[in-house]
Amino acid sequence: MAERLLSVQDLHTSFFTDNGEVQAVNGISFDLDPGEILGIVGESGSGKSVTAYSIMQILADTGKITGGRILFKGSDLTTWNDKQMQSFRGKNCSIIFQDPMTSLNPVFTIGNQLEEAVVLHTSRRGEAAKARVKEFLELVGINEPEKRIKQYPFELSGGMRQRVMIAMALACEPDILIADEPTTALDVTIQAQILELIQSLQKKMGMAVILVTHDLGVIADMCDNIIVMYGGRICERGTAREIFYNPKHEYTKGLLRSIPNVGNMKKKLVPISGTPINMLNLPKGCAFCPRCDAAMKICLSELPQEITINSDHKAACWVNVKNALEEVSADA
Amino acid sequence: MHDTLVEVNDLKQYFPIRTGIGKTIPLKAVDDISFTIGRGETLGLVGESGCGKTTAGRSILRLYEPTGGEVLFEGEPVTDRNITAMRKKMQMVFQDPYSSLDPRMTVEDIIGEPLDVHKLCKNRKERRERILELMETVGLNAEHATRYAHEFSGGQRQRIGIARALAVKPDFIVCDEPVSALDVSIQAQIINMFEELQEKLGVAYLFIAHDLLVVHHISKRIAVMYLGKIVELADADEINDHPIHPYTESLLSAVPIPDPDITRARQRIILEGDVPSPLHRPTGCPFRTRCRYATEQCARECPELTDRGGGHQVACWVK
Numbered sequence: 001m002a003e004r005l006l007s008v009q010d011l012h013t014s015f016f017t018d019n020g021e022v023q024a025v026n027g028i029s030f031d032l033d034p035g036e037i038l039g040i041v042g043e044s045g046s047g048k049s050v051t052a053y054s055i056m057q058i059l060a061d062t063g064k065i066t067g068g069r070i071l072f073k074g075s076d077l078t079t080w081n082d083k084q085m086q087s088f089r090g091k092n093c094s095i096i097f098q099d100p101m102t103s104l105n106p107v108f109t110i111g112n113q114l115e116e117a118v119v120l121h122t123s124r125r126g127e128a129a130k131a132r133v134k135e136f137l138e139l140v141g142i143n144e145p146e147k148r149i150k151q152y153p154f155e156l157s158g159g160m161r162q163r164v165m166i167a168m169a170l171a172c173e174p175d176i177l178i179a180d181e182p183t184t185a186l187d188v189t190i191q192a193q194i195l196e197l198i199q200s201l202q203k204k205m206g207m208a209v210i211l212v213t214h215d216l217g218v219i220a221d222m223c224d225n226i227i228v229m230y231g232g233r234i235c236e237r238g239t240a241r242e243i244f245y246n247p248k249h250e251y252t253k254g255l256l257r258s259i260p261n262v263g264n265m266k267k268k269l270v271p272i273s274g275t276p277i278n279m280l281n282l283p284k285g286c287a288f289c290p291r292c293d294a295a296m297k298i299c300l301s302e303l304p305q306e307i308t309i310n311s312d313h314k315a316a317c318w319v320n321v322k323n324a325l326e327e328v329s330a331d332a
Numbered sequence: 333m334h335d336t337l338v339e340v341n342d343l344k345q346y347f348p349i350r351t352g353i354g355k356t357i358p359l360k361a362v363d364d365i366s367f368t369i370g371r372g373e374t375l376g377l378v379g380e381s382g383c384g385k386t387t388a389g390r391s392i393l394r395l396y397e398p399t400g401g402e403v404l405f406e407g408e409p410v411t412d413r414n415i416t417a418m419r420k421k422m423q424m425v426f427q428d429p430y431s432s433l434d435p436r437m438t439v440e441d442i443i444g445e446p447l448d449v450h451k452l453c454k455n456r457k458e459r460r461e462r463i464l465e466l467m468e469t470v471g472l473n474a475e476h477a478t479r480y481a482h483e484f485s486g487g488q489r490q491r492i493g494i495a496r497a498l499a500v501k502p503d504f505i506v507c508d509e510p511v512s513a514l515d516v517s518i519q520a521q522i523i524n525m526f527e528e529l530q531e532k533l534g535v536a537y538l539f540i541a542h543d544l545l546v547v548h549h550i551s552k553r554i555a556v557m558y559l560g561k562i563v564e565l566a567d568a569d570e571i572n573d574h575p576i577h578p579y580t581e582s583l584l585s586a587v588p589i590p591d592p593d594i595t596r597a598r599q600r601i602i603l604e605g606d607v608p609s610p611l612h613r614p615t616g617c618p619f620r621t622r623c624r625y626a627t628e629q630c631a632r633e634c635p636e637l638t639d640r641g642g643g644h645q646v647a648c649w650v651k
Contacts, residue, residue: 043515157606187380188542189603192586196602214516217545217588221595240592258520260549261590265569268527269549271520275485291517 003074005175005208006032006055012067013047013054022279024050026232027068032176037202037209039223039240041216045279047232048212052178055210056095057085090121094169098181100161104153110137111149114168121172136167140197159190166197173205180212195222216259220244228252231277231287234306238313248315250295251288286318294319337406337536338369338392338422338504344400345384345391349611359611361387363560364401366637371503372534376551376568378544378583380607384560385540386427389506392538393422405504420450423497427509429489433481439492440477443467446499466495470525487518494525498533506538511546523550544587548572553643556580559610559618562637566644576646579619617649625650 013025025047032038042048053059055070057077070077072092080088089095097103105113114133118124124132130149137145140163153161162182169177179198183191199222202209211222219226219240226243228236228251236249247253257270274291283289289299299318306316307324343365346358362384369375379385391398394415403410410418423446426432433442443463446452453459464474470491481489490510497505507526511519527550529535541547547554548568555565556579564577575581582601589595603622608614616634620626627650635647 043517159606187607188544188583188586189380190606191588192600192602195588196600215588216516216590217595220590220592221588244590244592255517256590258517259590260523260545262594263591265549265572269520269524271524272517273521275487276515276518 004031004071005034005073007071008051008055008068009071010068011051011054011065011070013050013059013063014066015060015063017062019280023282024063024232024279025054026282028227028229028232028234029068030227030234030237032208032210034175034208035202035206036225037211037223039219039226040210040212040229041214041219041226042229043214043276045231045276046229048214048229049180050232051229052095052180052210052212055176056089056093056178058089058095087121090117090172090174092174093176093178094172094174095178095180096162096165096169096182098184100158100165100185101153103165104161106153108152109149110151110153110156110164114149114164114171117168118171132171133167136171137164139170139201140164140167141193142167158186159193162186162190162194163197166194166201170201170205170207174207176208176210177202178210178212181214182211183218184213184215191218198222216255228255231282232279233287234316235288236313236315236317238309238315242310242313246309246313248309248313248320249288249317250292250319252315254292286316296322335371336368337371337373338538339404339407340368340392340401341366341404342401343388343391343398343403345387345396346399357611358399360560360613361610362391365557365560365562366401367555367562367565369504369536369538372530372536373553374530374537374539374551376547376554377538377540377557378542378547378554379557380542380583382559382607382610383557384610385557386508388557389424389508389538389540393419393424393506395424420500421502422504422506423500423502424506424508425490425493425497425510428513429486429493430513432493433489435481438478438480439467439472439484442481442492443495443499446496450500452500462499466499469498469529470495471521485518486514487521490514490522491525494522494529498529498535501533502535504536504538506540508540509542510539512541512543519546526550544584545589556583559607559613561618561634561647562645563619563648564644564646565637566646567642570642570644574644576640576644576651577619577648578623578625578651617647623650 009029010027011025012027015022015024040048054065065078111133115129118129118132134145142148142163183194223240226240227234230251236252247256254272258272272291277287285301286299286304289295304316304318306314307320308314343362345362346360348356349359350356377385390396392403440463443466444459447459467474472491511522539550551568554568554571555562558579564580575584582603585601605622614621616632617630620630629649635649637645637647639645
């Protein structure tokens with residue numbers, strides 16, 4: 001089989017806090033192919049951002065990858081040293097953050113910051129680097145780039161800043177772009193602009209995109225494949241159509257029932273009961289079982305394994321096992 | 333038809349902005365908005381950040397002193413003089429359940445504060461009973477009455493905020509983005525609670541939010557704001573199925589719908605550029621700088637809200 005662009009295998013990431021070890025990511029595995037748009041969806045604390053940060057190795061000081069491998073074109077990133085990682089970031093893999101205000105440096109001009117990225121990761125210097133900066137500002141739809149490169153972040157609107165962030169991320173033509181809640185801080189009409197931009201740039205440059213978000217609408221719009229996370233584990237993965245029209249994990253089902261959608265405007269929403277999970281105190285079995293209506297005895301004590309639903313779809317939920325067993329016994 | 337509970341007439345809220353020594357210019361956060369809310373009805377107010385929707389909610393409750401216009405509650409003008417009494421009937425739920433609860437007060441005292449302010453309980457026993465009853469109404473465990481706000485999750489805090497608003501038995505609650513700070517799986521719990529409380533207590537809401545799907549779900553009618561003006565106001569389904577104003581049209585088309593087939597088949601209308609600063613509002617129609625249909629007339633005169641039949645009001649020269 002051909003080498004994967006990125007292959008995450010049994011990744012564990014923990015944060016060591018005063019209150020104990022928080023296992024933010026608990027053994028997740030997935031592959032990413034060139035040109036694929038992969039969506040990671042989950043609520044706060046599900047470990048979706050930590051997964052992204054683990055790939056880039058930009059975790060907070062207390063965070064540490066405690067197990068597993070991250071293979072980039074066959075080479076394990078977790079064994080790379082700081083210098084190698086530095087060249088990996090930017091050149092091979094870039095990230096756009098949620099808040100474009102705090103992720104740009106307020107005391108440098110836009111041009112300055114973009115040029116830094118170009119000089120650091122490519123062989124372009126001086127005028128060539130400046131030309132590259134202008135080219136990419138134009139590419140992300142910023143008019144009058146001549147004027148903009150002399151401006152500071154505070155002089156730009158939220159949407160503009162996010163465009164600058166995208167320009168910076170793409171200036172070195174990475175193989176992978178990680179977008180961590182890229183539009184959460186933006187207004188609806190600006191969100192539409194930015195999503196459209198990411199989509200068109202992805203087509204033009206052919207990079208792979210990992211889109212991390214809690215917004216199921218954005219996921220439905222953008223992604224080929226979707227990973228649903230809860231409590232640091234993957235509960236379900238599949239193509240967009242499989243996840244939305246044939247959900248097989250109780251959490252995904254609950255999530256889809258609980259959001260207002262075109263089909264349920266006149267009906268009552270069906271909320272997921274209970275409160276979000278406490279990561280300091282993970283249950284022994286399925287992380288979702290304290291909130292699950294279909295929970296069984298086995299859900300409390302044993303971790304569900306991922307089961308193949310069909311070639312495009314896998315889910316880790318005991319309910320599927322039960323249904324399969326019932327089918328078999330009914331046949332017999 | 334509902335009888336009218338709240339009537340807002342030409343409400344204006346300007347904030348003076350200093351531009352130099354001795355020089356100020358007005359920032360027109362809310363400019364001439366009018367609408368009514370019936371008893372037990374929900375009016376949704378949507379718009380992008382900076383369009384004045386939060387300011388509108390706050391001006392109605394006189395958290396700001398309005399620059400002009402009037403608010404009538406049950407036909408009676410809300411003024412500085414009667415505002416304390418009025419707040420027994422009008423309450424507010426805030427967006428951020430973290431900063432809107434005093435961290436040094438117990439849940440009991442937070443919910444009890446409006447009871448004390450309005451002297452609604454004769455003795456401690458009655459106060460305690462009322463607080464426990466309120467906690468039960470919003471689905472909080474009565475045993476938690478002596479805890480502090482930081483011991484609760486975001487969704488539970490929002491429930492405390494709602495219990496506080498309900499304490500005075502109001503007829504009208506301004507809900508300012510009450511679910512946008514909550515996790516997706518918790519949002520539905522709170523939305524359902526708002527709906528159940530309305531059925532049970534007959535309270536009317538002004539539901540301010542930027543999430544159009546949430547607003548559509550909870551509201552009977554929806555008003556769309558842009559740069560301090562209401563540009564369209566109609567029945568929730570009507571505005572969703574047949575938007576008339578070009579801004580509403582593009583806003584609706586920009587909302588990502590959590591359904592891959594529908595959302596991908598849809599024609600998105602992408603608006604050019606950003607919302608102009610409210611300090612330098614375009615002349616005439618505020619939306620004309622981003623509008624596909626803008627004409628000369630749009631630059632000259634600001635369109636008024638006019639009824640296009642069936643209570644569907646639109647402020648646009650072209651459409």
